[in-house]
Each structure stands twice: as structure tokens, then as C-alpha cells.
Amino acid sequence: xxxxxxxxxxxxxxxxxxxxxxxxxxxxxxxxxxxxxxxxxxxxxxxxxxxxxxxxxxxxxxxxxxxxxxxxxxxxxxxxxxxxxxxxxxxxxxxxxxxxxxxxxxxxxxxxxxxxxxxxxxxxxxxxxxxxxxxxxxxxxxxxxxxxxxxxxxxxxxxxxxxxxxxxxxxxxxxxxxxxxxxxxxxxxxxxxxxxxxxxxxxxxxxxxxxxxxxxxxxxxxxxxxxxxxxxxxxxxxxxxxxxxxxxxxxxxxxxxxxxxxxxxxxxxxxxxxxxxxxxxxx
Amino acid sequence: xxxxxxxxxxxxxxxxxxxxxxxxxxxxxxxxxxxxxxxxxxxxxxxx
Numbered sequence: 398x399x400x401x402x403x404x405x406x407x408x409x410x411x412x413x414x415x416x417x418x419x420x421x422x423x424x425x426x427x428x429x430x431x432x433x434x435x436x437x438x439x440x441x442x443x444x445x446x447x448x449x450x451x452x453x454x455x456x457x458x459x460x461x462x463x464x465x466x467x468x469x470x471x472x473x474x475x476x477x478x479x480x481x482x483x484x485x486x487x488x489x490x491x492x493x494x495x496x497x498x499x500x501x502x503x504x505x506x507x508x509x510x511x512x513x514x515x516x517x518x519x520x521x522x523x524x525x526x527x528x529x530x531x532x533x534x535x536x537x538x539x540x541x542x543x544x545x546x547x548x549x550x551x552x553x554x555x556x557x558x559x560x561x562x563x564x565x566x567x568x569x570x571x572x573x574x575x576x577x578x579x580x581x582x583x584x585x586x587x588x589x590x591x592x593x594x595x596x597x598x599x600x601x602x603x604x605x606x607x608x609x610x611x612x613x614x615x616x617x618x619x620x621x622x623x624x625x626x627x628x629x630x631x632x633x634x635x636x637x638x639x640x641x642x643x644x645x646x647x648x649x650x651x652x653x654x655x656x657x658x659x660x661x662x663x664x665x666x667x668x669x670x671x672x673x674x675x676x677x678x679x680x
Numbered sequence: 681x682x683x684x685x686x687x688x689x690x691x692x693x694x695x696x697x698x699x700x701x702x703x704x705x706x707x708x709x710x711x712x713x714x715x716x717x718x719x720x721x722x723x724x725x726x727x728x
Binding site: 427428429431433434436442443444448450451452455456459460463465466469470471472473474475477478480481482542543546547550553554557558561562568571572573575576578579580611613614615616672 | 690
């Protein structure tokens with residue numbers, strides 16, 4: 398079984414585990430059990446009726462913007478642990494919204510390459526909307542709002558917003574300009590995903606930005622055996638994230654999907670959690 | 681980055697992560713997360 402089949406299976410299992418409470422869609426209720434104090438490693442809105450865990454980006458903003466705390470050791474620790482252990486393998490193998498984007502990308506259409514400048518937008522989103530605004534802009538009670546969730550997150554609009562609005566008439570009556578803005582971002586994101594592989598992950602996702610920072614040190618990483626590599630360029634050509642695994646095997650954009658491992662004719666590229674021989678290419 | 685730097689860095693990061701998680705839980709952050717996650721977040725769904 399190649400990496401792509403294994404990955405799709407694990408993505409579907411992760412999607413199912415993250416959204417196990419399907420019956421909640423019927424009444425528009427949320428799961429309220431204790432598991433929701435734990436964060437999902439991938440992006441999955443906790444206001445989705447089926448969600449069984451908290452969204453790490455939502456949780457980070459909630460604690461940082463709360464009256465009691467201005468820094469979340471708990472969520473930062475979880476993100477640090479996921480990052481060091483898995484890096485962006487979380488995006489490639491476990492993220493529910495990543496799977497949605499990949500399925501949308503299968504819609505037949507001309508596929509485009511993303512300009513490099515767009516890749517840096519997600520770092521601005523992380524710093525401004527996730528780290529600064531929830532702490533800096535507070536109400537009269539000293540509470541900040543989750544700015545990324547409020548103004549940008551298309552996962553929240555798709556998984557939480559639409560399903561809850563369908564179930565609750567009272568919420569439908571409250572729809573206004575903000576929801577229109579979020580719907581526009583959702584539509585743009587989904588259209589972007591048709592033409593660009595994982596458009597949201599690469600341009601806007603603050604979680605991808607965080608995990609990308611750990612790719613150089615994460616336990617799961619790519620290694621390229623320079624003795625076996627024949628320089629055919631197939632790995633670079635097959636990479637949806639537009640990474641060259643031979644030159645930068647642990648680039649921040651690599652989601653460890655393993656497509657390069659599958660396509661390598663000499664077995665030079667390897668996805669591993671162990672540091673192997675000395676003739677592997679350094680980062 | 682060489683492997684002689686990476687391995688200790690990974691271990692330091694993991695220990696830091698564990699310490700952060702324990703400290704965060706001990707001061708009640710997990711309850712803040714739970715409280716936020718079990719109620720409909722109007723900001724998340726575009727109404728807040």
C-alpha cells in the first residue's frame with residue numbers, strides 16, 4: 398500500500414474521530430462532554446455540532462483573550478508537542494479541513510501554481526489575528542474576541558456557521574454584514590482550492606504557519622539519500638505544495654504527504670522518524 | 681541544522697511542552713477551553 402492510500406485512510410479516520418457526534422446536526426446542538434477540553438491537532442471548528450474536541454486556534458485565542466489569562470501555557474504546550482512530534486504531518490495526515498480542501502481540488506479544472514508571496518500571508522494572520530488582536534482589543538470587561546475566528550476562519554463558517562444556521566431560526570435572524578464577509582471568504586477559499594492545491598493551508602492557515610516552524614526539527618521528517626538520488630526531478634514535479642524535496646526536504650510548506658516518496662524511482666526519498674545515515678542531505 | 685543540534689532541541693521542546701501543559705492545566709486553562717468549546721461561539725460562526 399503506497400503512502401497516498403495510507404494517508405487518505407488516516408485522513409478519513411481523523412476526520413471521523415474529530416467529528417464523531419453526527420446526530421447533533423439534527424438538533425443543532427454541540428457536544429458538551431469533557432473531551433472538549435482537549436485540542437484537536439488539526440483545524441476543526443468547536444462550534445461544529447459533530448466536533449468532539451476543541452479547535453487549537455480557537456482555544457488559543459479564547460484563553461489569551463480571557464479575563465484570567467493573557468497567555469495560554471496549555472494550548473501553547475499542546476501545539477509545541479504536536480509540532481515537535483509531527484510538524485506539518487498534522488496538516489497532511491490529520492487535519493479535517495485539509496481533507497476537505499484536497500477533495501475540492503479534485504474537481505476537474507486547470508490547476509495553477511501559487512505565487513511565493515502568498516505563502517507569507519499566513520504568518521501575518523497568525524501574528525495579527527491570533528496573537529495580537531485577542532489580547533490587545535478588549536471590551537469593558539477586559540475580554541478579547543477571537544479575531545481569526547470572527548473575521549477569517551472559513552472552517553468555522555462551513556462546519557459551525559452553516560450547520561447551526563440551518564438548525565436554528567433564531568440564529569438565521571441574526572445574520573448580518575459580518576456573516577456576509579465570512580461567507581465571501583469561505584466562497585473565495587473554496588474556489589481557490591479548486592485551482593490551487595490546499596489554497597487555505599498555504600495562504601491563510603495560522604495552524605499551518607505554527608507547525609511549519611517545527612518542520613526542521615520535528616521527529617517525522619523527510620530524508621534524501623544523496624547517493625541514491627539520480628536528480629530526475631520527479632519528486633519536485635509531483636509535489637502539490639510546490640516544494641523541492643531534494644533541495645529543501647524539511648521546508649515549512651512540506652506537509653509530509655509522501656507523494657515524493659511514492660514517485661522516487663530509486664527510493665532515495667524517505668519519510669521517517671529516525672535520523673539515518675550520514676550521507677543523507679543536510680537541511 | 682545538524683543532527684547533533686536537532687536531537688537535544690527536540691528533547692528540550694518536548695520537556696517544555698509537557699511543563700507548559702501541566703502548568704496550564706494546574707491554573708485552570710483547560711476549563712476555560714472547555715467552557716468556550718461547549719457553548720456556541722457566535723464569533724466562530726460569523727454572528728458575533
